[in-house]
Amino acid sequence: MTAIVATVAYLGLEARTVEVQVQLIAGLPAFNVVGLADKAVGESRERVRGAIAAMGLALPPKRIVVNMSPADLPKEGAHFDLPIALGLLAAMGVVDAEALSEYVIVGELGLDARIAPSPGVLLAALHAAGLGKGLICPAAQGPEAAWASGVEVLAAPDLLSLLNHLKGQQLLRAPEPGDVxxxxxxxxxxxxxxxxxxxxxxxxxxxxxxxxxxxxxxxxxxxxxxxxxxxxxxxxxxxxxxxxxxxxxxxxxxxxxxxxxxxxxxxxxxxxxxxxxxxxxxxxxxxxxxxxxxxxxxxxxxxxxxxxxxxxxxxxxxxxxxxxxxxxxxxxxxxxxxxxxxxx
Ligand SMILES: Nc1ncnc2c1ncn2[C@@H]1O[C@H](COP(=O)(O)OP(=O)(O)O)[C@@H](O)[C@H]1O
Ligand SMILES: [Mg+2]
Missing domain, CATH: 3.40.50.300 (P-loop containing nucleotide triphosphate hydrolases)
Structure with a gap:
């Protein structure tokens, strides 16, 4: 099964849509990321693996392929961790892929499944507003993202509370815009x-x-x-x-x-x-x-x-x-x- 989630790559003050496609294929267990990813994105495999293990879930014993499209656009930064993890969880059937398609997702993951801040969230929020989607971002950056008006912001402190929110079990509060x-x-x-x-x-x-x-x-x-x-x-x-x-x-x-x-x-x-x-x-x-x-x-x-x-x-x-x-x-x-x- 292939799961697709949306995220962004930053080019100056411009955010471009990047699609993270995750596919589970029968074969020897492996976890590959392709699509012109820099070192931080390549390393995100380990953080995603750690975060999913911290939630008590095991990765499926299959070949996991993550493709970031468009493949010729360079992708820098650690904010791709969260979209990769959510795409993987959607491919595993843990979260509803349909629900995720309503959001642009950015955030860095810790090995303990915490969602850490990453630069550029305001741009991602404005970009999401342009697409008519919501934004999933780190809790610490909720006030920053909330400055983009008309965007539903899900600012989650960790992966588990985000999954609970998406399942409708424990809802996250919408963040207020920061002070001026x-x-x-x-x-x-x-x-x-x-x-x-x-x-x-x-x-x-x-x-x-x-x-x-x-x-x-x-x-x-x-x-x-x-x-x-x-x-x-x-x-x-x-x-x-x-x-x-x-x-x-x-x-x-x-x-x-x-x-x-x-x-x-x-x-x-x-x-x-x-x-x-x-x-x-x-x-x-x-x-x-x-x-x-x-x-x-x-x-x-x-x-x-x-x-x-x-x-x-x-x-x-x-x-x-x-x-x-x-x-x-x-x-x-x-x-x-x-x-x-x-x-x-
Ligand atoms: N016209 C002034 N009024 C108040 N303080 C002054 C005045 N001119 C110099 N100072 C003080 O003298 C010190 C040196 O000033 P500074 O601005 O570093 O000089 P410059 O950059 O021209 O070499 C600073 O501590 C500054 O507060
Ligand atoms: Mg001087």
Missing amino acids: EEGGHGPDLRQVRGQEVAKRALEIAAAGGHNLLMCGPPGSGKSLMASCLPGILPPLDATEALEVSMVQSVAGTLAGGRLTRVRPFRSPHHSASMAALTGGGLKVKPGEVSMAHLGVLFLDELPEFGRTVLDSLRQPLETGTVSVARANAHVTFPARVKPVRHVN
């Missing part, structure tokens, strides 16, 4: 003494969304004034807050599903690499310039940054997006920032 953080805690521009011209320039830059280059002797308060900038920037509106949260969700830094109205302020150290600044690396993650989307990117001690690193910021500053090309993926992140540079 209004004010910043950064330094106040009031504590800067004198420097009237610099303060005025800071206000104009904040109001008009201009770039700012600060030059001056050490100790004249450049770093201090730059760190006051988030406090005088206008708050994010609702759409902007969601956009910023989507970047944070993909980066896995959206703690407790708390959305913030405060504009991001990122100040990477001058030893930062190009990948750290523009995004990418082994796993395609948003870089500092994308984390600062709709906010401020502060490059303290500008001349200390590597030349190639600074050059790599040209494209994002001009286009407002950053495209990261990898051997097997081409990913675009948003990066509309207001850079503040600081030279001595």
Whole structure:
């Protein structure tokens, strides 16, 4: 029997539907995952095996084949554990495959069948909303997923409580959207003494969304004034807050599903690499310039940054997006920032 469940793969700020197909075939017992899966997905076999064993169930003595379709789309991350496990349980006849077809499923599994948070749940929820489906996600990320309106969110702490809910025995409570953080805690521009011209320039830059280059002797308060900038920037509106949260969700830094109205302020150290600044690396993650989307990117001690690193910021500053090309993926992140540079 073949069971099919839906999940997503993240490409920048885009979630693409991925179908997890699980088939049990007669033959020597084996558990194979195919479909351009990265190492974390390959390892999910062991976590799924462990989680199912922790529930007191034995895997069927058959050849288990998991195919992730479309097969040419690279799949990264540990959030495929839960869809694989549920697909397998559906193929075993433990859960109703029909009930699962109503959901997009994301989540990482522990060996004890706990469902652990995984980055990008907000994107998966918005994607599910577009498909008219519900979302099954980790309990810790229920408040984050609940921000996508019109989606039925099942946020389960572990596999057993999820199965109980699907069987209608012990229903899970629908999560509430997380809080909205209004004010910043950064330094106040009031504590800067004198420097009237610099303060005025800071206000104009904040109001008009201009770039700012600060030059001056050490100790004249450049770093201090730059760190006051988030406090005088206008708050994010609702759409902007969601956009910023989507970047944070993909980066896995959206703690407790708390959305913030405060504009991001990122100040990477001058030893930062190009990948750290523009995004990418082994796993395609948003870089500092994308984390600062709709906010401020502060490059303290500008001349200390590597030349190639600074050059790599040209494209994002001009286009407002950053495209990261990898051997097997081409990913675009948003990066509309207001850079503040600081030279001595
Ligand atoms: N105009 C000012 N008002 C209040 N504190 C100041 C002022 N200028 C400098 N400082 C203080 O001096 C210290 C050094 O300032 P900093 O911003 O690091 O200087 P810079 O980055 O220009 O080298 C900080 O602790 C800062 O609080
Ligand atoms: Mg300084």
